Amino acid sequence: xxxxxxxxxxxxxxxxxxxxxxxxxxxxxxxxxxxxxxxxxxxxxxxxxxxxxxxxxxxxxxxxxxxxxxxxxxxxxxxxxxxxxxxxxxxxxxxxxxxxxxxxxxxxxxxxxxxxxxxxxxxxxxxxxxxxxxxxxxxxxxxxxxxxxxxxxxxxxxxxxxxxxxxxxxxxxxxxxxxxxxxxxxxxxxxxxxxxxxxxxxxxxxxxxxxxxxxxxxxxxxxxxxxxxxxxxxxxxxxxxxxxxxxxxxxxxxxxxxxxxxxxxxxxxxxxxxxxxxxxxxxxxxxxxxxxxxxxxxx
Numbered sequence: 001x002x003x004x005x006x007x008x009x010x011x012x013x014x015x016x017x018x019x020x021x022x023x024x025x026x027x028x029x030x031x032x033x034x035x036x037x038x039x040x041x042x043x044x045x046x047x048x049x050x051x052x053x054x055x056x057x058x059x060x061x062x063x064x065x066x067x068x069x070x071x072x073x074x075x076x077x078x079x080x081x082x083x084x085x086x087x088x089x090x091x092x093x094x095x096x097x098x099x100x101x102x103x104x105x106x107x108x109x110x111x112x113x114x115x116x117x118x119x120x121x122x123x124x125x126x127x128x129x130x131x132x133x134x135x136x137x138x139x140x141x142x143x144x145x146x147x148x149x150x151x152x153x154x155x156x157x158x159x160x161x162x163x164x165x166x167x168x169x170x171x172x173x174x175x176x177x178x179x180x181x182x183x184x185x186x187x188x189x190x191x192x193x194x195x196x197x198x199x200x201x202x203x204x205x206x207x208x209x210x211x212x213x214x215x216x217x218x219x220x221x222x223x224x225x226x227x228x229x230x231x232x233x234x235x236x237x238x239x240x241x242x243x244x245x246x247x248x249x250x251x252x253x254x255x256x257x258x259x260x261x262x263x264x265x266x267x268x269x270x271x272x273x274x275x276x277x278x279x280x281x282x283x284x285x286x287x288x289x290x291x292x293x294x295x296x297x298x299x
């Protein structure tokens with residue numbers, strides 16, 4: 001009997017694991033924060049700063065464990081919003097441009113203050129509890145910047161076009177020059193670094209000794225998908241890689257998922273929703289998706 005029950009529940013378990021949603025944030029006149037089904041159906045949306053503000057914010061976002069979303073729709077203000085559209089936390093990095101932020105496991109919020117050239121950690125009361133200086137040689141003008149599990153930071157700077165790993169004090173411990181207006185980089189589970197080269201219209205995986213493991217440039221092989229300004233990146237639990245394809249026009253998808261053989265297995269192509277400026281997004285796993293659905297049922 002137990003075996004029959006387990007066999008009956010197995011397909012349901014597999015289905016639950018496959019449930020995914022897509023969190024997106026776009027400006028360039030679209031000015032929207034939205035959660036979508038994989039087919040693009042919008043199940044939640046929040047209109048952000050209006051067209052009169054032009055291209056502001058939407059270079060980063062994060063779905064939080066409490067079901068809220070960390071986002072920005074201006075270049076200096078980072079906010080936390082509930083799915084009931086209540087702003088529960090806000091911080092103004094006055095005098096700085098913000099392109100990257102992250103809620104850390106200790107509850108602190110990390111913000112990369114571009115231009116000013118520093119990384120700050122804020123507690124729940126918005127008090128700065130840690131400050132890490134960045135070099136004043138172009139590297140202080142950051143795009144994507146993420147905290148790594150070892151306490152280091154992985155940062156992208158458009159000019160001089162480098163991906164840099166800093167230790168917890170801001171000392172450079174590793175760097176790779178793309179010589180492009182690089183936007184995104186993540187550290188993969190295998191220890192390599194996946195890079196979205198921005199203006200280089202490419203994705204490349206780099207080993208710790210700075211060898212190119214593989215690269216896609218201009219076009220995804222075996223498809224008609226053209227790569228434009230590559231931005232956000234995500235490694236899924238199954239090892240698949242998801243890449244952002246911003247400024248690619250209405251003939252190309254804005255997000256592409258690749259399997260381990262680098263074959264396209266899913267695309268997000270919702271130009272009417274996000275337009276030509278989808279720089280940041282996040283694929284929500286089954287647990288996160290279930291949390292979203294539960295919150296929305298309460299509305």
